[in-house]
Amino acid sequence: MKHWLCVGICWLATVVSIAQAALIEDVVQIPVEVADEFNRKHQQTITVTIFRDDVREKSPFLVLNHGRAGTPEERLKLGRARYTVNSQHFVARGFTVFVPTRMGYGVSGGPEMEDTGACNNRNYPRGFEAAAVQTLAVLNYAKSLPYVDGSRGLLVGQSFGGATSIALAAKNLDGVKGAINFAGGSGGNPIGRPENPCSPASLARTYAEYGKAAKTPTQWLYSENDKYWGKQLPREWFEGFVKQGGDAQFVQLPPNGKDGHSSFTANPAAWKPHVEMFLKLLGFAD
Numbered sequence: 001m002k003h004w005l006c007v008g009i010c011w012l013a014t015v016v017s018i019a020q021a022a023l024i025e026d027v028v029q030i031p032v033e034v035a036d037e038f039n040r041k042h043q044q045t046i047t048v049t050i051f052r053d054d055v056r057e058k059s060p061f062l063v064l065n066h067g068r069a070g071t072p073e074e075r076l077k078l079g080r081a082r083y084t085v086n087s088q089h090f091v092a093r094g095f096t097v098f099v100p101t102r103m104g105y106g107v108s109g110g111p112e113m114e115d116t117g118a119c120n121n122r123n124y125p126r127g128f129e130a131a132a133v134q135t136l137a138v139l140n141y142a143k144s145l146p147y148v149d150g151s152r153g154l155l156v157g158q159s160f161g162g163a164t165s166i167a168l169a170a171k172n173l174d175g176v177k178g179a180i181n182f183a184g185g186s187g188g189n190p191i192g193r194p195e196n197p198c199s200p201a202s203l204a205r206t207y208a209e210y211g212k213a214a215k216t217p218t219q220w221l222y223s224e225n226d227k228y229w230g231k232q233l234p235r236e237w238f239e240g241f242v243k244q245g246g247d248a249q250f251v252q253l254p255p256n257g258k259d260g261h262s263s264f265t266a267n268p269a270a271w272k273p274h275v276e277m278f279l280k281l282l283g284f285a286d
Contacts, residue, residue, distance in 0.1 A: 021053035021054055021055040021056075022053065022054045023051060023052075023053060023088055023091060024050075024051070024052050024053065024054055025049065025051055025082075026049070026050040026052075027047060027048070027049055027050070028047075028048050028050065028141070029045040029046070029047060029048075030045060030046055030048050030100070030137055030138055030141050031043065031044070031045050031137065032044065032045070032046050032103065032133065032134045033133070033137075034103060034113045034130050034133050034134060035130075035133075036111070036113060037115075037123075037126060042103070042110070042111055042113065044103060044108075044109075044110045045108075046100055046101060046102060046103055046110075046134060046137075047080055047100075047101045047106070047107045047108050048098055048099065048100045048101070048138055048141070049080060049081065049082050049087075049098075049099040049101075050096065050097065050098055050099075051084075051087040051088065051090075051091050051096070051097040051099070052091060052096040052097070052147065053091055056094070056147070057147065058146075058147055058148065058149050059094055059095055059096040059147065059148060060094065060095055060096070060148075060149050060152045060153045060154065060177075060284065061095065061096055061098065061139070061142040061143070061148050061149070061150065061152075061153035061154070061175075062090050062095035062096065062097045062098065062153060062154045062155075062156060063097075063098045063099075063100070063135055063138055063139060063142065063153070063154075063155050063156070064083055064086070064087065064090070064097055064099045064156045064157065064158075064161070065100065065102070065131065065135060065155075065156070065157035065158070065160075065161030065162075065164050065165065066078065066081040066083070066099070066101070066102070066105070066157075066158060066159075066160075066161050067157075067158045067159030067160045067161050067162075068114060068159065068160035068161075068186065070189065072104075075104060075105045075106070076105070076106060076109070077106070078101065078105045078106035079101075079106045079107060080101055080106055080107045081099050081100065081101040081105070081106065082099055083099055083158075083265065085265070085268075086264065086268070087099060089268070089272075090156075093279065093284070094284065094285075095153070095154065095284075096142070096145075096147065096148050098138050098141075098142050100134060100135065100138050102114070102131055102134050103130075103134060113130040114127040114128075114130045114131055114160070115127065116186060116187070119187065119198035119199065120198070120199060121199060121202075122186070122187055122198050122199035122202045122203070123202075124163075124186055124187075124199070124202055124203050124206040125167070125206050125209070127160070127186060128160075128163055128164050128166075128167040128186075128206070129167065131161070131164040131167075132164055132167045132168050132171070135155070135164065135168060136168075136173075139153075139173065139175075139176075143175065150175050151174075151175050152175055152177050152283075152284075153175055153176060153177065154176070154177060154178050154179070154180065154282070154284070155168050155169065155176055155178070155179040155180070156179070156180045156182070157179075157180070157181060157182065157184065158182045158183060158184075158264045158265075159182070159183050159184060159185065159188075159228070159261065160184075160185070160186050161182075161184075162180075162181035162182045162183055162184025162185070162220075163181065163184035163185055163186055163203075163206075163207075164184075165179040165180060165181050165184065165218070166179060166181050166184060166207065166210050166214070166218060166220075166241070167210060169210065169214045169216040169218050169246075170209075170210040170212075170213040170214040170216075170246075171213075172213070172214065172215050172216055173216070176216055177216070177217070177282045177283065177284070178216060178217045178218065178219070178278065178279075178282045179216055179217075179218045180218070180219045180221070180275060180278065181218060181219065181220045181221065182221050182263070182264040182271070183221070183222055183223065183226055183228070183229070183234075183260075183261050183262075183263065183264065184220065185203060185228060185229050185233075185234070185237070186198075186203065187199060187200075187203065188227075188228025188229055188261075189228070190227035190228050190259055190261065194227045194230075195226075195227060195228075195229065195230030195231075196230070197228060197229055197233070200233055203233075203237060204233075204236060204237055204240050205240075207237040207238075207240055207241045208240035208241060208243070208244045209244070210241060210246065211240065211241035211242060211243065211244030211245055211246030211248075212244045212245055212246075214241070214245075214246045214247060215247060216247065217247045217248070217249075217278075217281070217282060218241075218246065218247060218248045218249075219248070219249050219251065219274070219275070219278045220234065220238050220248055220249070220251065221251040221253055221263070221264075221271050221274065221275075222234040222235075222250075222251075222252065222253060222260075223253040223254065223255060223256055223260025223261065223263045223267075223270075224252060224253065224254060224255045224260060225255035225256065225258075225259060225260040226259065226260045226261045227258075227259040227260075227261060228259075228261045229261075234250075235250065238250045249278070251271070251274045253267070253270045253271060254267075254270055256270065
């Protein structure tokens with residue numbers, strides 16, 4: 001009886017302690033090397049923001065990739081990628097969160113490495129691979145830290161970053177238990193080409209190729225009124241991925257405002273229950 005009472009009290013104390021934990025934000029520079037379309041190697045450091053709490057001695061990792069703005073000027077305006085509110089949510093869920101600002105964006109600067117060519121002839125794998133290579137460098141760094149459990153973690157991304165998570169899922173990386181794709185894709189223009197992204201068939205083929213290799217469980221979340229891709233294309237991409245053998249579940253999020261593409265940050269109440277179920281399926285507990 002005393003034993004169970006102690007367990008109950010200790011568990012309660014732990015929950016209270018975690019609830020009162022302080023959020024720690026660190027900024028580090030990580031070296032990366034990325035090949036361009038001519039296979040020339042470009043080396044530099046990128047800025048990575050790390051969020052964790054001050055309670056857990058060791059936490060699973062989560063790498064969160066940002067999207068891609070349409071112009072170089074907008075990409076430089078990114079500053080330092082943080083996703084503070086979302087990152088704080090995942091820290092509370094038990095993760096140490098790594099948010100890279102990739103090459104060609106914001107404070108990291110450097111050359112453009114994710115360009116995929118003309119709108120009518122996009123080479124999407126090239127762009128996603130450039131982002132994936134940088135993410136691998138972040139993963140290796142994360143696994144070297146004493147407060148990170150390198151044997152288990154998660155990949156998450158928004159828009160271009162979401163597609164990058166699927167590209168990484170196809171690599172079946174050690175320790176990566178799952179990948180979450182929020183509104184993933186590329187080539188969208190909600191004003192000039194609403195719901196009609198560049199070279200959609202090329203993107204469909206890209207996702208299908210990833211499906212042939214991917215054994216890592218994935219979750220795909222898209223809003224009904226995503227003005228970048230529309231409602232139908234994401235389902236076609238998902239179905240092509242699964243048809244080729246990819247492990248995935250699709251979540252249709254409700255409309256949000258005039259453009260649901262930003263539901264990851266603008267409508268967390270819609271996606272959190274679905275992500276929570278996915279995390280439990282992967283074995284992540286509070």
